[in-house]
Amino acid sequence: MGSGSNGQGQKRSAYHGAILALVLACASPAVGDVVEEARDAMEAGDFVRARELLAGPARSGNADAEELTGVLYAMGLGVERDDRRAFEWYLRASLKGHPGAQSGIGWYYEVGRGLTAPDPVRAYMWYTLSAIGGDPDAAISLEEISKKMTREQIDAALELVADYRVWMYPFR
Secondary structure, three states, X not given: OOHHHHHHHHHHHHHHHHXXXXXXXXXXXXXXXXXXXXXXXXXXXXXXXXXXXXXXXXXXXXXXXXXXXXHHHHHOOOOOOOHHHHHHHHHHHHOOOOHHHHHHHXXXXXXXXXXXXXXXXXXXXXXXXXXXXXXXXXXXXXXXXXXXXXXXXXXXXXXXXXXXXHHHOXXX
16 A cells, blocks of 8 residues: 555544544434433423424434324423324334333224224224333223223234234234
8 A cells, every 4th residue: 555545544534533523512412311301391391392302302213202292292282282293203103112102092093082083903902012012001901992892803903913013022
C-alpha cells in the first residue's frame, strides 16, 4: 500500500469520528427514559406533555410508547378521543407482543367500540395472547367473554391463537 491509501484511511477515520461526535452531541436520552418520563407525566395528569414525549418513540416502533399512545387516544387524555387511532396504536404494539395493548385490542373487539360490530372471536384471541404474554387481567377478561360465546366461537378463536402464537410467542 502506498502513502495515498494511508491518507484515504486517515480522512475516512476523521470523517467517521466527526460524524460520531455529531451524533453523540445531538443524542437524546434513551428511548426507555423518554417513555418513563411520559409515564410520569401521565401520572401527574400532564397528558399533553406525555403525548409530546411519546410521539418520537411511538413513531419509531417502541411498543410501550405505542401502547401508551393508544391509551391517550382511547381515553381522550391530552388529545381528542379517537377510537380508530387508539385501536391502530394498540394494534401496532400488540403485534410486537405487548400484553397490555393486546388486552386493549381484545376490549375493542369485545365491545365493538370504533368497529362496525363486536367480534367475540377476535376478542377471545387477543385476550388469550395477552394472557400468554403475562397480563394478569387477561384471564379475567377471558372468563367473562367466554360466558357470551358458543363452543364453535371459542374453537375458532383458539385456531387463530395457534396461528399467532407460533411467531409472537415462540418460546411460550
